[in-house]
Each structure stands twice: as structure tokens, then as C-alpha cells.
Amino acid sequence: xxxxxxxxxxxxxxxxxxxxxxxxxxxxxxxxxxxxxxxxxxxxxxxxxxxxxxxxxxxxxxxxxxxxxxxxxxxxxxxxxxxxx
Numbered sequence: 001x002x003x004x005x006x007x008x009x010x011x012x013x014x015x016x017x018x019x020x021x022x023x024x025x026x027x028x029x030x031x032x033x034x035x036x037x038x039x040x041x042x043x044x045x046x047x048x049x050x051x052x053x054x055x056x057x058x059x060x061x062x063x064x065x066x067x068x069x070x071x072x073x074x075x076x077x078x079x080x081x082x083x084x085x
Contacts (some may be wrong), residue, residue, distance in 0.1 A: 007054035014040045018056055023075040026063055028053045036065035036072055041065070 009015045009024060015025055016037035030052045032064035035043060040051055057063060057080065063072040 004051050004054055014051075014054065021075070023056045023058070023071055025054055025058050026072045027051050028055070031046055033066040034063045034072070036069055036070040038070070039065050039067040 004014070004027070007014050007018075007027070014027065014037055017024060023067060026036045027037070028051070029035065029043070029049045031049060033049070035051070040054075043049065043051060057072055057074045059074050059076045061080070062074065062077045064070070065072065
């Protein structure tokens with residue numbers, strides 16, 4: 001995980017994907033709540049639950065935003081999931 005400043009776009013907002021590759025980004029608050037980029041941008045100035053880190057969700061099952069329940073899919077999927085035949 002990286003400091004939140006590394007995930008700011010040129011306009012100062014928090015990014016949803018990193019380039020190159022378009023890998024999905026999620027954010028963690030100081031209390032380990034997962035936020036989607038939309039909610040992270042809405043919460044970025046909240047003094048009661050500040051954003052702590054941003055991270056690329058490389059692999060594994062989807063995360064769900066603790067604020068709006070939006071699905072945050074991993075870049076390479078879940079290796080534990082059964083593949084359809």
C-alpha cells in the first residue's frame with residue numbers, strides 16, 4: 001500500500017485506475033474501511049476518518065465499498081473461484 005498522495009490525478013482527485021494497464025484502485029481509511037474511488041473522493045477531507053492508503057487490487061475476490069457497497073473487482077480475478085466449464 002502506498003501513501004494517498006501517490007493516487008492523485010493531475011486535477012487533485014483520487015484516481016480509479018492506474019496506468020498503464022488500467023488496474024483498479026481501492027482506498028483504506030485510518031480504521032481499515034475499504035472505499036471505492038468515488039466515495040474516497042467524497043471523504044478525502046473528512047477529519048474524523050481520514051484516508052490512509054491507496055492500493056491496486058491485483059488479485060483475489062472482489063472488495064465492496066464500505067460506504068456505498070460498490071464492487072471493486074481485482075485486476076486478475078480470484079484464483080480460488082471455480083472456473084466455468
